[in-house]
Amino acid sequence: SAVISQKPSRDICQRGTSLTIQCQVDSQVTMMFWYRQQPGQSLTLIATANQGSEATYESGFVIDKFPISRPNLTFSTLTVSNMSPEDSSIYLCSVEEDSVYEQYFGPGTRLTVT
Amino acid sequence: AQSVTQLGSHVSVSEGALVLLRCNYSSSVPPYLFWYVQYPNQGLQLLLKYTSAATLVKGINGFEAEFKKSETSFHLTKPSAHMSDAAEYFCAVSDGYSTLTFGKGTMLLVSP
Numbered sequence: 407s408a409v410i411s412q413k414p415s416r417d418i419c420q421r422g423t424s425l426t427i428q429c430q431v432d433s434q435v436t437m438m439f440w441y442r443q444q445p446g447q448s449l450t451l452i453a454t455a456n457q458g459s460e461a462t463y464e465s466g467f468v469i470d471k472f473p474i475s476r477p478n479l480t481f482s483t484l485t486v487s488n489m490s491p492e493d494s495s496i497y498l499c500s501v502e503e504d505s506v507y508e509q510y511f512g513p514g515t516r517l518t519v520t
Numbered sequence: 521a522q523s524v525t526q527l528g529s530h531v532s533v534s535e536g537a538l539v540l541l542r543c544n545y546s547s548s549v550p551p552y553l554f555w556y557v558q559y560p561n562q563g564l565q566l567l568l569k570y571t572s573a574a575t576l577v578k579g580i581n582g583f584e585a586e587f588k589k590s591e592t593s594f595h596l597t598k599p600s601a602h603m604s605d606a607a608e609y610f611c612a613v614s615d616g617y618s619t620l621t622f623g624k625g626t627m628l629l630v631s632p
Contacts, residue, residue: 439620447624448622448625498564513562
């Protein structure tokens with residue numbers, strides 16, 4: 407299975423600022439996903455990021471707030487823009503290996519907005 | 521549309537006792553079903569998956585789950601709990617087009 411790393415592992419940010427989270431995979435994958443896990447909650451899909459195309463956002467998430475880049479088959483970034491305390495969450499990236507129908511997750515980025 | 525319901529936000533067992541975590545799903549197409557485990561301050565780790573092959577699926581760490589179409593269930597079991605099993609467990613369903621829908625999670629507490 408793919409090995410996924412995320413940077414930073416955690417951060418404390420001030421409201422109104424932006425944070426870019428990086429996701430690196432040790433193999434080439436077509437589909438990458440970004441999730442949010444709010445405190446004590448389950449995972450909610452933010453967007454799907456395929457290389458070579460615009461990210462597809464789920465209902466309730468917009469590109470201006472969560473811009474995503476996918477420059478190649480092993481890397482993606484998620485930016486949380488103009489942060490507020492409500493953005494305090496764990497952000498996880500995941501990948502789906504071709505023809506496997508299962509997703510593998512990174513360790514997550516724990517974000518606290520003050 | 522697909523959805524997942526996990527009964528019980530917390531389940532407590534004694535070490536050595538049977539673990540049973542319940543998951544019911546709703547899907548308009550034959551589903552793919554997954555159980556993930558999340559240890560404190562870590563990402564999610566895949567325990568096992570059902571993809572329309574055998575209805576009894578064996579996973580890592582001694583866990584298994586049985587797909588019951590008539591009951592739309594995919595409950596997770598382990599015959600004997602270990603202290604190291606204490607974690608949060610998530611059931612998830614996919615329609616086969618890669619979108620995963622997660623349940624709210626069940627925290628498993630294991631007491632000595």
